[in-house]
Amino acid sequence: xxxxxxxxxxxxxxxxxxxxxxxxxxxxHKSVSWYQQVLGQGPQFIFQYYEKEERGRGNFPDRFSxxxxxxxxxxxxxxxxxxxxxxxxxxxxxQIGYAxxxxxxxxxxxxxx
Amino acid sequence: xxxxxxxxxxxxxxKGGISIINCAYENTAFDYFPWYQQFPGKGPALLIxxxxxxxxxxxxxxxxxxxxxxxxxxxxxxxSQPGDSAxxxxxxxxxxxxxxxxxxxxxxxxx
Numbered sequence: 025x026x027x028x029x030x031x032x033x034x035x036x037x038x039x040x041x042x043x044x045x046x047x048x049x050x051x052x053h054k055s056v057s058w059y060q061q062v063l064g065q066g067p068q069f070i071f072q073y074y075e076k077e078e079r080g081r082g083n084f085p086d087r088f089s090x091x092x093x094x095x096x097x098x099x100x101x102x103x104x105x106x107x108x109x110x111x112x113x114x115x116x117x118x119q120i121g122y123a124x125x126x127x128x129x130x131x132x133x134x135x136x137x
Numbered sequence: 138x139x140x141x142x143x144x145x146x147x148x149x150x151x152k153g154g155i156s157i158i159n160c161a162y163e164n165t166a167f168d169y170f171p172w173y174q175q176f177p178g179k180g181p182a183l184l185i186x187x188x189x190x191x192x193x194x195x196x197x198x199x200x201x202x203x204x205x206x207x208x209x210x211x212x213x214x215x216x217s218q219p220g221d222s223a224x225x226x227x228x229x230x231x232x233x234x235x236x237x238x239x240x241x242x243x244x245x246x247x248x
Contacts, residue, residue: 028180055233057235057236059236064241065240065241066143066226066228066238066239066240066241067181067226067236067238068238069235069236069237072234072235079234080234080235082235114180114181116236118233119233120233124168124169124171124186124228124230124232124233124236125169125171125183125186126171126183126236127183128173128180128181128182128183129180130178130179130180131179131180
């Protein structure tokens with residue numbers, strides 16, 4: 025079975041631009057979570073979605089938004105990019121009710137210049 | 138109260154030795170404690186996990202020890218190998234909600 029897939033792999037954007045990152049969960053998993061990992065730190069929770077509904081939101085500004093589609097794939101959007109948004113954005117796939125078992129994709133490396 | 142504190146920040150172990158990484162938490166509502174292994178340029182991979190109703194879980198060379206009263210848990214890697222060189226993260230969650238990660242430990246196994 026395929027694992028979590030994310031696209032694109034790398035992305036370079038300029039301050040003030042907008043970016044959309046994409047994620048496809050493991051087949052059968054209905055929940056997707058997004059995390060931001062700044063170099064040298066642990067991942068920080070951004071959003072969790074289940075059955076297209078937002079289930080949790082981390083301490084990130086409103087410039088960050090996400091959605092989940094009927095096929096359980098998800099998009100993370102970041103508007104008005106800042107230099108500090110440069111990070112590895114990770115998508116995690118899980119089954120609700122299987123407490124905590126989240127499986128991560130390879131991530132999208134976003135560089136803001 | 139949502140923090141998970143991890144130590145050490147970096148660790149160097151000789152091949153064949155035991156690597157030990159420690160984590161502490163404050164929120165007693167946490168009920169799932171996984172460890173992730175991350176190689177450079179890759180996403181974190183779930184290594185092993187424990188729930189608070191057991192004090193130890195072993196999978197191959199990897200063991201989690203859990204001390205509920207002290208609110209601490211640790212990862213032991215027995216017979217450490219150069220291929221184990223990676224960054225390790227502990228984490229905690231309440232049910233199937235968000236994972237709260239530690240700061241990470243960069244492990245280097247010298248051949």
